[in-house]
Amino acid sequence: MELLLLLAGSLAVAAAARKLDWPAPLLLVAIGLGVSYLPGLPDFHLDPEFVLVLVLPPLLYSAALESSYLDIKAKIRPIGMLAVGLVLFSTVVVGLVAHMIVPGLPLASALVLGAVVAPPDAVAAVAIGRRLGLPRRSMTLLTGESLGNDATALTAFRVALAAATGMAAFSWVDGVVTLLITSVGGIAIGLVLGVVVHAIRLRLGDGILESALGMLVPFGAYLLAEELHTSGVLAVVVAGLYLGHNAPAAGYSTRLQETAVWRAVDVLLESLVFALIGLQLRSVIAEAHPDGALLAASGVVLLAVIVVRFAWIFPTTHLTRWLLPHIRKREARPDWRSLTVISWAGMRGVVSLAAAAAIPENMPGRDVVVLLTFVITVGTLLIQGMTLPTLIRRLGVQSDDEQGRVLAEAQVQNTAAQASVNRLDELLDEGDIPEHLAERLRAIAEHRGNAAWERLGRQEMESPAAAFRRLRRQMLDAERVVFVQARDRGEIDDEILRRVQRELDLEEAALSRE
Structure with a gap:
């Protein structure tokens, strides 16, 4: 009953956020924190296995299905700099800052904290960017980063945790080797699973069965990869990218059903997790018994988490272009305003909290690390999440290629409409089809062919296509x-x-x- 009430309440808050056009994650965390102080309310704890097995895979899979494999492939270098380079850089820098600032926190435990808070959760950032019309390149970078940074962070977390708990000698060389092995293995498993599932779905010919099989993919990919000691996160992402890229080959009913199902799942799981973040914060504070010095140190570490993203993105972007001439020739010069927005879109989320909850009790400084993780997660959601829309508007960072995209759509739509009319003429030659039926089919093809062209015209007047709809x-x-x-x-x-x-x-x- 408690879980049912939590789900219903989370959805109610999410619905209110949508109605008011407010960021749902921020409102859920704030209300969850307020509700946690009601007398008689049970303590809620974020189970790491629940998050890593039942929440993270479907969220990643859904995002991968709607991502563009071609866009990510074209931007693989800057995405890799964010998803791998920035995560490792954040792990080291934040860990060193925490070790120097937080009294009595060992270096190994501080590096665990650095790995835990290294990966941003781009759910809120991507939603805000899509609503405000961020340029396509910025959206691709944020989405691609969110799909790959969790694998890097979780691998770094395991290596640092082994050192902090004395399970193994700490070695960055071992960590890099582990990262390479788990990454390659996860990608291979995800690709093989995607190919197999796609082949099976093409032969089923039943939209309901195809959709049901698709719902098993994220959980199967994650568990299979983890069982083989590779990256379950990357396996889910690669499988989703492959199946999303090849979705046009599937049946129309499969595409319609999957889109609706996964969007509903996204809303349900995201609402639940962000509500749990707020509800659990009170008990985390009580367990850590923070004093003034620890709270001040938490503020410094939070500032380090925000600043380190700027310290990586701006120098590496310009340094890469300066050192590699072929990059300068192939890629347009990045706009400082877009880099500022990407640097500010560093809100932390569910992966950080799940990793923190998975830290064993025998790790020195565990309560402090968990507290700092919650402070950083809630702090970035409130500070960066609340101000990101204003920053985007003030800097005027908006898509400048919408007209070109509409023009490309109109040209292809016109070609497709002509192809459909040509096919109709061939069918008319083959059989006796009533003329009124042929004219109706031609009118439908012309309507679809003209709709995109009309979008290029005057926006303040209702176009014929809009009137038709x-x-x-x-x-x-x-x-x-x-x-x-x-x-x-x-x-x-x-x-x-x-x-x-x-x-x-x-x-x-x-x-x-x-």
Whole structure:
């Protein structure tokens, strides 16, 4: 009952955030923290196994399905600098700062803290950037970073944890080798699983079965890779990228169902996790017994976490271009405003908290590390998350290629419409098809071919395509009313209503392209 109430409450807060156009993660954390002080409320604890096995894989898989493999491939160098270089740099720098600032915190335990808070959670940043129209390159970098940085951070976490608990001699060489082995193994497993699942789905020919099989992929990829001592995170990401890239070969019903299912899963899991962050903060503070010196040190470490991202992104971006002439020729000069937004989009989230919860009790300074992790997570969500939309607007960082993208879409749409008309003419030559039916099919093809061109015209006037969609939706609503009334009068049964309703819904979905 407690879990059910938590889920329902989390969804209610998320719904309010959407209604008010506020960042849902921030509101969930704030309300969760406030609710945690209500008398009689049970203590909530974030189970690391629950997060790493049941929450992280579906969130990564869903993000990978909607990501562009081609965009990530084209930006693999800067993404790698963020997902690998920045994570390792943050681990070392934050660890050294924490060791020097926090009284009595051993270096090995401080490096565990550095690894725990190294990976940003780009869920909130990507959502804000998409809503405010960040340039495509910035969105690709943030998304690609979020898909790969968890694997690097978790590997660094395991190496540092082994040193802190005396399970193994601390060695950066061993850590690099482990990172390479787990990364290559995770990528290979994810690719093989993606190929196998795609081949099976093409032969099933059943949208429901294909979608059901797809829901097993993130959990199967993660558990299989972890069982073979490789990166489960990368296995999930690669499988998702492969299946998303090859989604056009699947059936239409599979694509429609998967999109709806994974978006619903995303909202449910993200709402639950961020609510748990707020609810658990009170008990974490109570266990650590912080004094003034520790709270001041927490502020310094939080500042280091924010600054280290700037200290990596700006120098490495310009230094790489200066040292490698072919990079200067191939890539456009990065805009300082975009680099500032990417540097500020460093909110921490669920992976950091799950890793902190997985620290064994015998590690020296465990309570302090867990407290600092919560301070950094909540601090970055509140400071950076609250100010990121304002920063984007003030700097004027917006997509400047939207007109070009619409033009490219219009050109391809026109070519596709012409191909469909040519195919119609071939079918007309093969059989006796009524002329009125042929004219109707031609009109539909022309409408689709012209819709994108009309988007290039004047935006303040309603285009013919927009008028068509508006009027057709009203006609569909009128049809629904008739069928529902017929069902209520007993003229048709619910099975007929559901079948017709699905046909009307599919047509409205086609009309309601964002």
